[in-house]
Amino acid sequence: MEQMRPSSTDRGAKRAPLIRLENISKSYGPVKANRNISLEIRSGEILALLGENGAGKSTLMSILSGKSRQDSGSIFVDGELTSFRSPRDALAAGIGMVYQHFMLVEAMTVTQNLMLGQAHGILNPSAMRERVLELAARYGFEINPDAMISDLSMGERQRVEILKLLYRDCRVLILDEPTAVLTPPEIHQLFVALRRMAADGKALVFISHKMKEVLDLATEISILRRGEIVDHFLRSEVPGERELAERMIGRQMETLVEQTPAEKGEVLLELSHASCGMASDLTCSLRRGEVLAVVGVAGNGQRELVEMVTGGARPDSVKDSVRILGRNWNDFMRARMGRKSMVYIPEDRKGLATCPSLDLLDNFLLTNRNGFQNFGFLDRRHSATVTTGIMEEYQVVADGLHATAGSLSGGNLQKMVLGREFFREPSLIVAENPTQGLDIGAMEEVWRRILEARDHAGVLLVTSDLHEAMTLADTFAVMYRGRFIDVFPRSDVARVESIGLMMAGIPFDAKEAKEAVHEA
Amino acid sequence: MDGFRVVRRQAPHRWIGIVVLPAALLIALAFCSLLLLIQDKSPVEAAVVLFQGGFGSLYALQDTMLKAIPIFLCSLGVSVAFRMKVWNIGAEGQFALGGVGATWAVLTFPSLPMPLMLAVMLLCAAVAGGLWGMIPGFLKLKFGLNEIISTLMLNYIGIEFMRYLVYGPWKDPGSMGFPMTAMFPEEAIFPEVLGYVHAGLLVCVAAAVVVAVFLQRTKLGFELCAAGENPRAARYARIPYGFLLVFVLTVSGALAGMAGCVEVSATFNRLQPNLCTGYGYTAIVVAWLSRLRIPSIALFSVFLAGLLVGTDNLQVDMQVPAAFGGILEGFILLCVLAGQFFYSYTFVRTGREQGGAA
Numbered sequence: 001m002e003q004m005r006p007s008s009t010d011r012g013a014k015r016a017p018l019i020r021l022e023n024i025s026k027s028y029g030p031v032k033a034n035r036n037i038s039l040e041i042r043s044g045e046i047l048a049l050l051g052e053n054g055a056g057k058s059t060l061m062s063i064l065s066g067k068s069r070q071d072s073g074s075i076f077v078d079g080e081l082t083s084f085r086s087p088r089d090a091l092a093a094g095i096g097m098v099y100q101h102f103m104l105v106e107a108m109t110v111t112q113n114l115m116l117g118q119a120h121g122i123l124n125p126s127a128m129r130e131r132v133l134e135l136a137a138r139y140g141f142e143i144n145p146d147a148m149i150s151d152l153s154m155g156e157r158q159r160v161e162i163l164k165l166l167y168r169d170c171r172v173l174i175l176d177e178p179t180a181v182l183t184p185p186e187i188h189q190l191f192v193a194l195r196r197m198a199a200d201g202k203a204l205v206f207i208s209h210k211m212k213e214v215l216d217l218a219t220e221i222s223i224l225r226r227g228e229i230v231d232h233f234l235r236s237e238v239p240g241e242r243e244l245a246e247r248m249i250g251r252q253m254e255t256l257v258e259q260t261p262a263e264k265g266e267v268l269l270e271l272s273h274a275s276c277g278m279a280s281d282l283t284c285s286l287r288r289g290e291v292l293a294v295v296g297v298a299g300n301g302q303r304e305l306v307e308m309v310t311g312g313a314r315p316d317s318v319k320d321s322v323r324i325l326g327r328n329w330n331d332f333m334r335a336r337m338g339r340k341s342m343v344y345i346p347e348d349r350k351g352l353a354t355c356p357s358l359d360l361l362d363n364f365l366l367t368n369r370n371g372f373q374n375f376g377f378l379d380r381r382h383s384a385t386v387t388t389g390i391m392e393e394y395q396v397v398a399d400g401l402h403a404t405a406g407s408l409s410g411g412n413l414q415k416m417v418l419g420r421e422f423f424r425e426p427s428l429i430v431a432e433n434p435t436q437g438l439d440i441g442a443m444e445e446v447w448r449r450i451l452e453a454r455d456h457a458g459v460l461l462v463t464s465d466l467h468e469a470m471t472l473a474d475t476f477a478v479m480y481r482g483r484f485i486d487v488f489p490r491s492d493v494a495r496v497e498s499i500g501l502m503m504a505g506i507p508f509d510a511k512e513a514k515e516a517v518h519e520a
Numbered sequence: 521m522d523g524f525r526v527v528r529r530q531a532p533h534r535w536i537g538i539v540v541l542p543a544a545l546l547i548a549l550a551f552c553s554l555l556l557l558i559q560d561k562s563p564v565e566a567a568v569v570l571f572q573g574g575f576g577s578l579y580a581l582q583d584t585m586l587k588a589i590p591i592f593l594c595s596l597g598v599s600v601a602f603r604m605k606v607w608n609i610g611a612e613g614q615f616a617l618g619g620v621g622a623t624w625a626v627l628t629f630p631s632l633p634m635p636l637m638l639a640v641m642l643l644c645a646a647v648a649g650g651l652w653g654m655i656p657g658f659l660k661l662k663f664g665l666n667e668i669i670s671t672l673m674l675n676y677i678g679i680e681f682m683r684y685l686v687y688g689p690w691k692d693p694g695s696m697g698f699p700m701t702a703m704f705p706e707e708a709i710f711p712e713v714l715g716y717v718h719a720g721l722l723v724c725v726a727a728a729v730v731v732a733v734f735l736q737r738t739k740l741g742f743e744l745c746a747a748g749e750n751p752r753a754a755r756y757a758r759i760p761y762g763f764l765l766v767f768v769l770t771v772s773g774a775l776a777g778m779a780g781c782v783e784v785s786a787t788f789n790r791l792q793p794n795l796c797t798g799y800g801y802t803a804i805v806v807a808w809l810s811r812l813r814i815p816s817i818a819l820f821s822v823f824l825a826g827l828l829v830g831t832d833n834l835q836v837d838m839q840v841p842a843a844f845g846g847i848l849e850g851f852i853l854l855c856v857l858a859g860q861f862f863y864s865y866t867f868v869r870t871g872r873e874q875g876g877a878a
Contacts (some may be wrong), residue, residue: 314753344756352756355749365758366746367529373739 016079018043018171018203019064019095024073026059034070035227041172041243046204048218048242055439056316061174064205065097066090096165097174100181102157108159110143118152126198135166140192154299156188156359157275162193173197174205179213180464183297184500190219209239209437221461223247259472261490262454268428269309269460274321276313279304280481284475287425290460292485293473296503298464301482306432306462308343325427338370340456343421345349345431347439349410353417356406360398363405364420371424372482381499390419395445396421411442418449429459435468447471466499480501526865538803540862544855551851552844559658571832574826582715586787586798588825590615590718590779594803596731596820597775599812601768604736608619610656610671613678614801618832620682620778621648623701623791627690634707635647641708641781649777650770652678657766667769675800690791700792705732710786720782723817727775732814744768748873752770775781776800798846802828811860824849 006485022058026034031055041047049057060066064075064085075082077093078481084090087097090122104113110181111129132145134447158178165173167496175194179187194217198204208214214221215235223231223250231247238244262347279301286292308322311333315322322329324342332342332377344353354363361380364387365372384401391398395414398408405413415436421429431450435443450472463469469476477487478499485502488495495508502508552562574584596610601608621644625637632640656670670767681697692702735741735841744764747754754761784791802824807823810816831845 311758346756351750352752355746355748355753358746362742362746364741367755369739369742369757376738376740378737380744451676 017076018078020076020079020310021064022074022076023062024060024063024070026056026063026068026070028059030447034063037073037224037227037229039222039232039236041203041205043171043201043203045219045512046198046206046223047220048073048206048208049222049224050208050212052212053101053223053502057224058176059227060224061097061176061205061207064090065095065174069088091170093167094169094171095168095174096363097163098158098161098176098178100176100178102161102336104149104157104160107148109146109148110152112143113149113163120182125209128322129381131167132163135163139166140189141193141195153186154181155183155187155189156184157430158190159193163338166197168426170202172203172205174207176207177209179208179210180379181298185504187213189422211244214318215241215244259451259474259490260290261474262451264289265458268325268458270323272323273323274308275316276308277301277304277316279308279479280482282484284477285486286428286458286460286475288456289454290474291454291461292355292475292477292481292502293469294460294462295466295469295499296464296479300479302432302462302479305347305479307342309460310342310430336370340427340428341422341424342428343367343424343426345414345417345421345429345434347432347436349405349417349433352476354413357401357404359404360391360408360416361401363416364390364484366480367420368423371404386423390423391416394419394449411438411445414438414442417429418446422453423447426453426458427457428431429453429457430462431459432462434461435465435469469499470496526867529876534861539611540859541856543600544744545852548848548851549853551855552797555605555847558841559840561840564838566834566838569833569837570827572830572838574828574830575819578715580826581689582717582831584822585622585721586814586825587715587828588821589724590783590799592724592775592821592823593720593727593779593782593805594800595806595810596814597772597779598803599810599814599817600731600735600744600775601772602767602807603812604744604764605751606765606768607666608653608656608671608769608772609669609804610653610674610678610773610800611643611776611803612796612798613671613675614652614776614781615780616675616678616796617652618645618649618777619784619795620685620780620789621645621777622781622784623690624648626704626808627701630705631706634711635706635766637705638710638719638785642778642787645777645781647869648776649780651775653769653771653776654766655774657769661765669680672768679796681712682791682795686791686793692790701790704785704789708785709789710782712784718782718786720786723782727778728814728818731775740764740767757769776803797866802849805849808853808873809856812845824852828853 019041021037021039024034025032026039037056037060038046039060045370049060051057055325058145059068063070065091066087069084075084077181080487081105090096108116109127111132113131115123115125115128131143132143135141136143136145136159143156143159143163145155149160152160158181162173178190180188187485194206198219206217215238218235220234221232221238222229233247238247267287269286269287271282271284282305284292294305296302304313308315309324315329320328323498324332327335341420350356352500355366358366361384365378365383367382369378372454373384390396391401396408396412396416396419398412398416405416408416418434429450434450435446438446447468450461453459461472467513473490475487475489476496476499478485480503484497485505486508488494498508521715548552549567553566556563556566558643572580574580597614598608598611601719622641625641625644629637629640652674655669655674656665656667659665660667685700687699690701692700694702713719713721713867735745741755744758744767746757747759747761747764751761780795783799784795788795806817806820806824809820828845831840831842831848834840835842
């Protein structure tokens, strides 16, 4: 993990901003995504935009990068009023964006990808290759210009994306949640490179909702809430995470969720050398009252694990490699899922857990329909009462029972999904990144609910958020390239501390772990 | 500097349906007027003839209703499948098989009393049409075959099969060589209930009520709608997608089959090769225009049936070719579909700064 560094903000007089945003507003229908946002982006600074999902970060950045247009307000580049009609205009003004999803051609080399989109007349691949090497060396990127994109790791692909912008002499680089797909060592390398760019006079905008990273990297911090910039300050003004969190949620933070071990019961889920697609040879068990956190960088087999356990995909060998609630996979999946069985809280709330265009009542019935039927007819009146009760209990803010699921914010929708699934008093809960994109308030609420559920259930928590795992887990399983690198209890402090290395594929070794900590 | 940009709407405006639909119909009529002008025919006169012919008198209205009945049943059928985003365009073939099923019932049990006879005919027609619809369902389930292709192809097979029967085994020896079955006994002919509109109308009402209750009140109907809204969520919620796929195509086919039964019984009183005149395709247009709402399906069935009747009059009065009806129908569908763009999108002026929501 990254360690804290002293910030580099104290530079005396402020330079003239490269970019100045003035009263930018943007609405999508009734939703005001941005409200009168004013912001200055200066060369040499790393500006962190911190905010929950839906706070308007992405909208603001898509305006700045020319992807969408503001309804009102002005953008000044070098003091001149400018309007961007397309990302091309923004790029010409020196503003480039690294998206969460990379836009690279997999079947081409690094150099070829850099040549794309700027073919004017004759190309000079060897000169280009030289320049790639030069840029990479300057910022400490290890990259082979002749490597195929398809052979590169996520971290390396991200470097190619950044190189693309540097190659075009971008002065302002916007990075949208750049650490989401990286291992801790890759994050470290990225941060080193970003600091060098800032020192070189580039202006960087770093979008994140991870406070630790923001504290680590940023020189200035802006906090967005409900489309407005509610706070702006220098990194040096906030000593630690707690203070930053306070400013972020705008209220004194309640005591964070405390995990105290619950009483363990019978085994609910048992994997013994289970394999499914990329996930292979997984062995672990989960008891009632336990949270088993599967951590790892996204894309290391977690999806396959979840699909196998929830019935979306068959395990490669069915014979007793997966036992759920005392039954083998085949028998369990064939049985009807009723009360006190398994529930699945998927990461994709709008694509998988709900039908966004149906209302909340219908979305409640989506998974509870078998409990509310008489001879094939649905009892909508009774289910409406129950749904209303759940909305009250879970404090779901919505425009009534007949609001469409799609109109709810991420946090409210997730609370609704939890309420809906917990209604069946499950014995086994499979939760996949359950707080992704939620604000702190909703996150705490979800965490508390999951911990409470341990009274009657075991929880398989698959998460790429280490903080979440640390908060909730009784047992950790670190996943790398489809395998569990290690499975250990919370009490094994040495192992817990080297989870970051395990996520990068380095197995635990007491001696090595110590050295690595010293190096970092 | 100024331009227009397409922006997605959060929710359709209330007035949008009221404005877009008539506008689209007018534009479609304008296109057709142009076609008439090219032929030196007066569009105004044509419009008068068209609407007089379709809706202008009690007779016209009754003729229109007679055509609207099979269109409505077929359209109700395809709309059930469309609701699950299963694209059944095989109503025409299922309709033909329904005619075959009903005729088989008459030929096999020629001496049943009237109510029982009609019930058996409807049942056999529904089974035949339903089986014909089930085939593409299985093909999609087992082999992943696209149902658009398979339902379309089965139309040709179904119609040719029906023709084979009337040209071959079922040909009435007393028909002096004409390809047709013997005339049905009186017990096998739907009686007239409203003017000379036959009891097929009651079949329509009953089918509409059953389908509406099924979709809105039953668990299976709910599952079907949910599966159409979001197939991934349906799998997540363990909705039996494969079963529903076959089920909707079967129901869809059964309803089209019932339309075939009504048509052979009440219109032709026998099975003959010109049974299929494209109601199954018009039904698809109706389902789209009505956005799958059952009351709208009824309205549009009558509207398009009226245009069909009106076009017959145009043909007689103004020597407009028969194909004109198809062209008119096609223009209407295209214009309305293009207009549906405005349900989810809107244009916004760009260039100047402006406040307010899109």
